Amino acid sequence: MEAVISVKNLFKIYKMGSQTLAALNDVSMDVFPGEYIAIMGSSGSGKSTFMNILGCLDVPTRGEYLFNGESVISKSKIQLAHLRRDNIGFVFQSFNLLSRTTAYDNVELPLLYCNIPASDRKIKVEKALISVGLKDRMNNTPSMLSGGQQQRVAIARAIVNNPKMILADEPTGNLDTRTSMEIIQIFQLLNDEGITVVMVTHEDDIARTSKRKVVFRDGKMHKSEDTNDRLIATEQLKLLPKLEEVII
Amino acid sequence: MLIKSSVKVAFKALGKNRFRSFLTMLGIIIGVVSVIVMEAIGNGSSADVNTRISSLGTNLITISPVSARSFGVSQESGTAPSLKKEDADILISEVSSITAVSPLVRTTVQMKIGNKNVRSSISGVYPEYFAIRDLEIETGSIFTKANEKKFDKVCIIGKTVQNNLFSSVQDPIGSTIRIGTIPFLIIGTLKSKGTSGGGQDQDDIVLAPYSTVQNRMLGSENIQQIYASAESEDVVNTAVTEIERTLRNKHQLLPSSPNDFTISTQLDLRQTLNTVVNTITILLSAVAAISLLVGGIGIMNIMLVSVTERTREIGIRMAVGATGFDVQFQLLLEAVVLSLIGGITGIILGLTTAYLVSAFGGFTTIVSVESIILSFVVSTLIGIFFGWYPSRKAANLNPIDALRYE
Numbered sequence: 001m002e003a004v005i006s007v008k009n010l011f012k013i014y015k016m017g018s019q020t021l022a023a024l025n026d027v028s029m030d031v032f033p034g035e036y037i038a039i040m041g042s043s044g045s046g047k048s049t050f051m052n053i054l055g056c057l058d059v060p061t062r063g064e065y066l067f068n069g070e071s072v073i074s075k076s077k078i079q080l081a082h083l084r085r086d087n088i089g090f091v092f093q094s095f096n097l098l099s100r101t102t103a104y105d106n107v108e109l110p111l112l113y114c115n116i117p118a119s120d121r122k123i124k125v126e127k128a129l130i131s132v133g134l135k136d137r138m139n140n141t142p143s144m145l146s147g148g149q150q151q152r153v154a155i156a157r158a159i160v161n162n163p164k165m166i167l168a169d170e171p172t173g174n175l176d177t178r179t180s181m182e183i184i185q186i187f188q189l190l191n192d193e194g195i196t197v198v199m200v201t202h203e204d205d206i207a208r209t210s211k212r213k214v215v216f217r218d219g220k221m222h223k224s225e226d227t228n229d230r231l232i233a234t235e236q237l238k239l240l241p242k243l244e245e246v247i248i
Numbered sequence: 249m250l251i252k253s254s255v256k257v258a259f260k261a262l263g264k265n266r267f268r269s270f271l272t273m274l275g276i277i278i279g280v281v282s283v284i285v286m287e288a289i290g291n292g293s294s295a296d297v298n299t300r301i302s303s304l305g306t307n308l309i310t311i312s313p314v315s316a317r318s319f320g321v322s323q324e325s326g327t328a329p330s331l332k333k334e335d336a337d338i339l340i341s342e343v344s345s346i347t348a349v350s351p352l353v354r355t356t357v358q359m360k361i362g363n364k365n366v367r368s369s370i371s372g373v374y375p376e377y378f379a380i381r382d383l384e385i386e387t388g389s390i391f392t393k394a395n396e397k398k399f400d401k402v403c404i405i406g407k408t409v410q411n412n413l414f415s416s417v418q419d420p421i422g423s424t425i426r427i428g429t430i431p432f433l434i435i436g437t438l439k440s441k442g443t444s445g446g447g448q449d450q451d452d453i454v455l456a457p458y459s460t461v462q463n464r465m466l467g468s469e470n471i472q473q474i475y476a477s478a479e480s481e482d483v484v485n486t487a488v489t490e491i492e493r494t495l496r497n498k499h500q501l502l503p504s505s506p507n508d509f510t511i512s513t514q515l516d517l518r519q520t521l522n523t524v525v526n527t528i529t530i531l532l533s534a535v536a537a538i539s540l541l542v543g544g545i546g547i548m549n550i551m552l553v554s555v556t557e558r559t560r561e562i563g564i565r566m567a568v569g570a571t572g573f574d575v576q577f578q579l580l581l582e583a584v585v586l587s588l589i590g591g592i593t594g595i596i597l598g599l600t601t602a603y604l605v606s607a608f609g610g611f612t613t614i615v616s617v618e619s620i621i622l623s624f625v626v627s628t629l630i631g632i633f634f635g636w637y638p639s640r641k642a643a644n645l646n647p648i649d650a651l652r653y654e
Contacts, residue, residue, distance in 0.1 A: 052648050055567070057566075057567060057647040057648040057651065058646070058647075058648040077571070077572055078571045078572070078573070081566065081569055081570060081571040081572075081574075082569065082571070084566075084567065084568070084569050085568065085569020085570075086569070090567050090568070092651075096560070096563075096564050096567070096651065097564075098561055098564060100264055101260075109564075109565065109568050110568040110569050112253050112257075113565075113568070113569045113570050113571070113574055114569070118253075157568065161569075
């Protein structure tokens with residue numbers, strides 16, 4: 001099976017005055033279709049830099065990066081934008097929704113850059129919102145939604161364009177335990193449908209919901225192991241006390 | 249990104265900061281309004297000048313004697329005794345391109361009626377003079393050739409003289425006015441012509457038959473001016489040449505000696521005044537253009553602020569697949585929408601202001617279609633021009649830097 005992502009000898013070096021700092025120091029890794037990877041590590045270990053490079057938001061100083069067998073390094077800015085648009089869905093810790101813009105419009109955003117007719121856009125947006133369980137909140141702006149709901153809107157935005165891969169940078173970092181599990185539940189369902197998920201987290205519980213754990217330390221890949229006792233979010237949610245969702 | 253959704257997004261973005269958008273537009277609005285109004289006032293004044301000159305009679309030709317020289321010192325122009333009534337009479341028979349001619353003698357005297365008196369000038373002219381000078385009768389009638397032959401003591405008075413000697417309810421027709429020592433019968437009054445281009449009161453006149461004034465009041469054969477009317481504006485120059493030749497023959501001037509008369513037409517005056525009006529219009533337009541420029545800089549400023557403020561949003565858009573071009577296009581569109589709305593509002597307000605200025609301000613205003621098209625095009629260009637730099641700046645942002653921006 002061909003890897004979705006294949007990085008070899010990746011370096012990201014920041015120069016600050018006379019000092020050089022290697023945020024990524026010779027990282028090599030393959031991600032295969034259908035994988036669910038949790039990237040762990042203390043802050044400053046390079047995991048976020050790695051994610052940003054995987055997501056084509058940032059470029060490495062040196063090294064090889066193949067996405068679906070194609071070299072990313074040689075691509076132009078426009079080609080990178082199209083690659084992000086067609087293949088990658090992002091979920092951020094701080095949700096990164098457009099404020100004062102409805103959930104519907106936020107989810108529609110990636111489609112606006114694809115030349116899709118309005119009627120088709122509507123179908124896709126509604127489908128994405130249904131799959132995160134927020135169809136009835138589509139006319140609400142982020143300030144009218146709870147953190148969990150906002151993150152679900154962000155997930156809907158990430159999947160609206162049927163990406164091959166979802167990149168999530170600490171998606172549960174701002175959420176309580178139960179809401180976190182609900183988000184993970186969506187990720188696991190999406191993964192079951194065949195979408196590759198790469199997620200940065202520093203919570204052990206969240207990492208245990210993945211299929212593989214990768215640990216970064218000082219810009220290097222320190223450890224990569226399959227999760228033995230994988231947690232299934234649907235089951236975990238049954239164990240957690242039910243909370244009334246707080247709507248801000 | 250589809251144009252329609254881009255326009256929608258642009259309107260939304262501007263709508264989020266209504267007050268700021270309005271202030272930005274205000275620059276463009278003021279610019280466009282001033283361009284249109286200044287243009288309209290310029291065009292209006294130019295047309296005004298032209299009608300005023302036309303009311304003097306554009307085919308009008310004036311012949312005056314040159315200045316007299318006494319012991320080598322030149323006197324004021326028109327003082328040389330070189331023009332006679334016969335000069336006027338010969339012109340009408342010899343010069344084919346003129347349709348009417350009249351000599352003019354003038355003297356300033358005291359005029360009185362009852363217990364009121366006023367000092368004004370009385371001019372002796374032929375009946376043709378009224379047609380030549382475009383003078384219109386308000387009440388009564390003009391004098392005739394018969395009056396002229398019989399040296400009749402009849403006169404027609406201008407509005408200023410009428411107002412000075414009569415109350416508004418009195419009818420001057422049929423009254424006798426003592427001009428100098430001679431009683432004249434008033435047979436008509438003139439419609440007001442207002443002040444001339446030179447600031448002279450054109451209504452402060454009394455007109456009487458030439459023969460009457462010349463024989464009964466002056467006794468001299470010399471006349472002050474000859475007025476002639478060319479067939480049309482186009483033949484004015486031909487007429488001038490012919491008049492010059494005829495008078496030189498009549499005065500038996502040697503080819504080497506200079507004219508003892510001067511001929512002037514309204515064409516020069518019209519040209520001069522038009523030049524002045526054009527200069528003023530250009531000056532006003534320059535001021536208006538500067539305010540448009542200032543408005544444009546306002547747009548650039550707001551767009552720069554907007555780019556900084558929305559760096560994160562730009563990052564999000566880029567993360568979900570917007571290219572630099574998409575981002576630039578969107579911001580540019582916002583700038584253009586902003587300046588276009590400003591431009592259209594400016595045009596509407598400009599038209600209103602131009603109307604109000606002519607209705608209440610006493611200026612004639614003529615709004616030209618060109619100025620509307622010009623302001624429309626210019627305001628769009630300003631949007632593109634001043635929106636370019638900020639939008640370019642946004643398009644060149646690195647997605648990750650934009651996303652991390654706090």
